[in-house]
Amino acid sequence: MENQFRDLQLQQMDALLATWKAAQLSARPRSGWVRAIRESLGMSAAAFARRLGMSHAGVRKLENAEASDVITLASLRKLAEALDCELQYALVPRTSLSQHVKERAESVARERLRPIAHSMALEDQAVQGPLTKLQLELATKELLEGSRRELW
Numbered sequence: 001m002e003n004q005f006r007d008l009q010l011q012q013m014d015a016l017l018a019t020w021k022a023a024q025l026s027a028r029p030r031s032g033w034v035r036a037i038r039e040s041l042g043m044s045a046a047a048f049a050r051r052l053g054m055s056h057a058g059v060r061k062l063e064n065a066e067a068s069d070v071i072t073l074a075s076l077r078k079l080a081e082a083l084d085c086e087l088q089y090a091l092v093p094r095t096s097l098s099q100h101v102k103e104r105a106e107s108v109a110r111e112r113l114r115p116i117a118h119s120m121a122l123e124d125q126a127v128q129g130p131l132t133k134l135q136l137e138l139a140t141k142e143l144l145e146g147s148r149r150e151l152w
Contacts, residue, residue, distance in 0.1 A: 003145065010097055021091045032067035034079045041083070051082045102144065104151045109139035 029036040038048050049059040062079060065071040072088065080087040093100060113135060143150060 002115045006148065010101065014098055017090070017092055017097070020090045032063055034066050034076070034083065035085050037085060038063075043083075048082065052078070069100040078140045089108070101138070101148065103150065105140045106136065108151055109136055109143055113139055 003091060031039075038045070045059050045063075046056050049056045052059065062071060062075055066079070073087070077087045095103075
């Protein structure tokens, strides 16, 4: 039952993230989203600072922090609110989580089988071709059915 729940959780997260992946969002503007949106609205930094209740220098510092990837999410959320924007945040995997787990299981299985295959080869008992592939598939399947914590 626990494995079914775990697999369902993985599938649901993959489905959730598929929307983000399909969105094909553009890269952040060089000056950062905050400054780009503020300038597009025709809002001066001084007017933005007044909306935020801070100094012009403070706004400049926060905009520079965003552009250089050192801003906090809390600050970014505050700036977004002042621009009447919604901050959306996600980590979007390069491949599906399911694929990532499967590839990791294959990698761990390969690592675990390597010393055994080496020893058997030294004893002139090496497993050949299709049997090697079958061993890898069985070891991978066992890892996927077990605790995912063993994969990392």
